[in-house]
Amino acid sequence: MPGSGTYLARAALSRVMEPSDLPGLALIRVLGPWRTMRIIADYEKLDPKSEERVAYYLQEQASKQWSGITECLARWRPRLPNLSPRRDLRFIASQGGGLLIPEASNWPTALRDLGLREPIALWYLGKANGPGLSWPPLRDVVALVGARDATAYGEAVTSELSDELVARGKSVISGGAYGIDAIAHRSALKASSELTLPTIAVMAGGLDRFYPSGNQELLMEITRRCVVLAEVPPGARPTRYRFLQRNRLIAALAAVTVVVEARWRSGALSTAHHALDLGREVAAVPGSVYSANSAGCHRLLREGAACVTQAAEVLELMSPLGDIDTQRPSMTSETDGLPVQDLLLLDALPLHHTTSADKLCALAGLPLTSVQAGLGRLEALGLAQRRNAGWSRDHPRG
Amino acid sequence: MPGSGTYLARAALSRVMEPSDLPGLALIRVLGPWRTMRIIADYEKLDPKSEERVAYYLQEQASKQWSGITECLARWRPRLPNLSPRRDLRFIASQGGGLLIPEASNWPTALRDLGLREPIALWYLGKANGPGLSWPPLRDVVALVGARDATAYGEAVTSELSDELVARGKSVISGGAYGIDAIAHRSALKASSELTLPTIAVMAGGLDRFYPSGNQELLMEITRRCVVLAEVPPGARPTRYRFLQRNRLIAALAAVTVVVEARWRSGALSTAHHALDLGREVAAVPGSVYSANSAGCHRLLREGAACVTQAAEVLELMSPLGDIDTQRPSMTSETDGLPVQDLLLLDALPLHHTTSADKLCALAGLPLTSVQAGLGRLEALGLAQRRNAGWSRDHPRG
Numbered sequence: 007m008p009g010s011g012t013y014l015a016r017a018a019l020s021r022v023m024e025p026s027d028l029p030g031l032a033l034i035r036v037l038g039p040w041r042t043m044r045i046i047a048d049y050e051k052l053d054p055k056s057e058e059r060v061a062y063y064l065q066e067q068a069s070k071q072w073s074g075i076t077e078c079l080a081r082w083r084p085r086l087p088n089l090s091p092r093r094d095l096r097f098i099a100s101q102g103g104g105l106l107i108p109e110a111s112n113w114p115t116a117l118r119d120l121g122l123r124e125p126i127a128l129w130y131l132g133k134a135n136g137p138g139l140s141w142p143p144l145r146d147v148v149a150l151v152g153a154r155d156a157t158a159y160g161e162a163v164t165s166e167l168s169d170e171l172v173a174r175g176k177s178v179i180s181g182g183a184y185g186i187d188a189i190a191h192r193s194a195l196k197a198s199s200e201l202t203l204p205t206i207a208v209m210a211g212g213l214d215r216f217y218p219s220g221n222q223e224l225l226m227e228i229t230r231r232c233v234v235l236a237e238v239p240p241g242a243r244p245t246r247y248r249f250l251q252r253n254r255l256i257a258a259l260a261a262v263t264v265v266v267e268a269r270w271r272s273g274a275l276s277t278a279h280h281a282l283d284l285g286r287e288v289a290a291v292p293g294s295v296y297s298a299n300s301a302g303c304h305r306l307l308r309e310g311a312a313c314v315t316q317a318a319e320v321l322e323l324m325s326p327l328g329d330i331d332t333q334r335p336s337m338t339s340e341t342d343g344l345p346v347q348d349l350l351l352l353d354a355l356p357l358h359h360t361t362s363a364d365k366l367c368a369l370a371g372l373p374l375t376s377v378q379a380g381l382g383r384l385e386a387l388g389l390a391q392r393r394n395a396g397w398s399r400d401h402p403r404g
Numbered sequence: 405m406p407g408s409g410t411y412l413a414r415a416a417l418s419r420v421m422e423p424s425d426l427p428g429l430a431l432i433r434v435l436g437p438w439r440t441m442r443i444i445a446d447y448e449k450l451d452p453k454s455e456e457r458v459a460y461y462l463q464e465q466a467s468k469q470w471s472g473i474t475e476c477l478a479r480w481r482p483r484l485p486n487l488s489p490r491r492d493l494r495f496i497a498s499q500g501g502g503l504l505i506p507e508a509s510n511w512p513t514a515l516r517d518l519g520l521r522e523p524i525a526l527w528y529l530g531k532a533n534g535p536g537l538s539w540p541p542l543r544d545v546v547a548l549v550g551a552r553d554a555t556a557y558g559e560a561v562t563s564e565l566s567d568e569l570v571a572r573g574k575s576v577i578s579g580g581a582y583g584i585d586a587i588a589h590r591s592a593l594k595a596s597s598e599l600t601l602p603t604i605a606v607m608a609g610g611l612d613r614f615y616p617s618g619n620q621e622l623l624m625e626i627t628r629r630c631v632v633l634a635e636v637p638p639g640a641r642p643t644r645y646r647f648l649q650r651n652r653l654i655a656a657l658a659a660v661t662v663v664v665e666a667r668w669r670s671g672a673l674s675t676a677h678h679a680l681d682l683g684r685e686v687a688a689v690p691g692s693v694y695s696a697n698s699a700g701c702h703r704l705l706r707e708g709a710a711c712v713t714q715a716a717e718v719l720e721l722m723s724p725l726g727d728i729d730t731q732r733p734s735m736t737s738e739t740d741g742l743p744v745q746d747l748l749l750l751d752a753l754p755l756h757h758t759t760s761a762d763k764l765c766a767l768a769g770l771p772l773t774s775v776q777a778g779l780g781r782l783e784a785l786g787l788a789q790r791r792n793a794g795w796s797r798d799h800p801r802g
Binding site for chain 2: 022023024027077079080081082084085159163243245246247248291292293294295296300301303304308313315316341346349350352354364367368371372373374375376
């Protein structure tokens with residue numbers, strides 16, 4: 007267990023810094039959260055040697071120029087008067103939640119793939135502190151995201167995907183919004199499964215208040231049975247910037263991001279682009295070319311997203327070695343694998359009367375030896391039948 | 405003009421050999437059509453030196469073993485008694501058609517990309533012999549293919565695509581079948597355009613009789629105003645093998661093959677695979693995951709086909725240098741291109757009351773200098789407004 011000082015410092019930093027504040031994150035990497043907080047609070051000065059290391063780290067990890075501590079402090083210090091990390095931690099604990107930090111063993115390690123953009127901490131409500139709870143491995147988490155104003159089509163697809171993915175042992179992560187997100191969470195909660203975390207919601211604002219308010223009931227149910235996360239502290243509003251940053255967390259926590267429905271411009275596309283940046287799998291569900299809600303999905307398909315139409319195809323993306331039975335009916339035809347000359351012969355065989363092998367030579371354009379051998383093969387397959395002196399086509403039984 | 409002997413020989417060979425008869429095609433390449441026909445008719449023997457060249461050519465071009473002239477003759481000679489190339493040429497001329505051969509200047513040169521599988525000749529009905537008619541260049545021909553049992557959705561998409569592609573100067577090629585093919589041809593004929601060949605139909609059987617008979621009227625109209633092609637001679641039945649081979653001609657003649665609707669197993673997929681083999685562009689139209697008629701399209705999308713939802717996207721594939729205006733509304737947002745700090749500031753600005761720059765520092769997590777500069781920029785963009793001593797959000801006009 008990391009000391010409570012680390013929790014306090016990260017709780018405070020999560021309020022002082024906006025998500026993905028790269029100079030701040032570089033400072034934390036170099037000095038640790040506690041000393042970073044001391045510098046912001048003016049208990050300590052940043053020594054030139056450390057500043058050099060921060061500048062180097064920032065350039066190295068994010069190709070971004072360090073603009074000096076003064077500018078950063080001017081950004082962070084206006085928020086100092088509102089800080090009370092103890093109050094925040096007490097509040098979240100009183101709601102049955104807590105703080106996840108990168109130093110702790112229950113930190114979702116998939117977030118490390120975000121590099122410098124790894125969040126300072128994650129506030130949670132729900133089961134993440136339960137005894138023996140471990141975060142599902144990356145390969146078992148799938149993001150289902152999409153339009154708020156989902157169509158009946160999008161809702162049906164989302165519901166089926168979520169239900170089957172959870173039934174197959176996958177956790178469904180989404181953003182708790184109206185539309186596709188809500189259906190994904192709801193179907194995951196309903197699916198029959200032994201999973202500890204069938205669904206995970208990641209919020210853009212603080213967990214003191216759920217947004218959107220119309221999903222209050224659903225999100226409460228998720229906190230009771232699963233977990234709701236946010237990288238911003240209680241009281242933080244869900245701003246546009248925080249929504250976009252939240253999307254990177256969904257993308258990082260999931261092995262595959264599936265966009266079920268999205269308009270040409272849609273937040274779901276930002277999640278998909280984050281996933282692409284991270285080298286995660288991105289998939290989109292196709293739909294009618296006349297549906298504005300599928301235009302974003304088709305845009306993703308053009309950008310190289312995988313086309314998925316059913317849960318089995320999502321599972322294939324999640325386990326590329328193909329240990330999954332795709333359940334696609336094989337739909338083989340009785341003529342599959344026939345050599346060309348037998349196909350020609352089959353085409354030449356009359357359906358309703360019989361003909362001689364000689365005539366078949368001319369009809370099929372084949373030598374007599376091929377016709378004779380081929381008739382034998384087709385007869386064995388139940389595709390040709392001999393009647394009296396001639397041959398006709400037969401249809402296979404079953 | 406090649407001599408009439410070449411026409412006669414190729415007319416005869418197109419009846420003796422099935423499409424893509426590789427040893428036969430290699431023989432024609434080495435000896436020419438006339439001497440090949442003499443050998444088949446037993447007027448001449450294949451000398452060992454020529455046989456060696458044929459074997460070498462076949463191996464080189466098709467990685468296929470030459471199995472000796474005897475086996476080939478056994479396949480071709482049963483068809484000799486039915487041969488009458490003069491009668492066939494007279495017949496096709498009487499119908500207002502003729503024979504295209506690779507030696508002639510009006511041969512569609514795109515077929516050369518088929519290598520050894522280039523057809524022996526093409527029988528045609530229609531305008532291909534008109535004065536001054538030249539075959540459209542490959543970049544101006546698009547194949548629209550798909551399911552016979554098209555849905556209303558597939559019909560609507562096909563009709564729109566065909567209409568707009570022809571209006572933009574492209575010829576639409578297809579297979580003359582029911583469903584998608586028929587709609588593609590019909591819409592192309594209706595589209596207003598100056599094109600000599602708005603549409604081209606390629607048949608699997610001989611041109612003495614149109615298949616399917618229900619498309620008789622449509623195909624007659626195509627022969628009157630455009631052109632209908634077949635590589636098999638008059639009288640040849642449209643067998644399964646010939647359908648599959650016909651598909652390679654459609655793929656070769658078009659710069660892009662668009663599959664509008666196709667079941668999981670569909671002839672349209674064979675056209676698409678031929679196009680892929682030829683390095684031509686392949687595109688598929690997405691549809692509902694619940695439509696069996698889109699399952700083949702989604703399969704193609706998974707195999708790497710381009711996702712197209714409108715004619716402009718097909719045109720983009722046809723002219724990759726992008727001289728085409730895609731007509732996609734740009735749908736930019738007023739916040740596009742704003743730096744992160746201005747986005748944070750915009751999020752912090754209250755909608756219905758005003759606030760001070762100092763308070764905005766804490767809300768947005770930005771230093772005062774950034775807030776002041778940012779407010780100036782947002783005001784200039786019409787996104788922020790100063791009222792009395794404070795600031796609030798504004799909405800851009802228009």
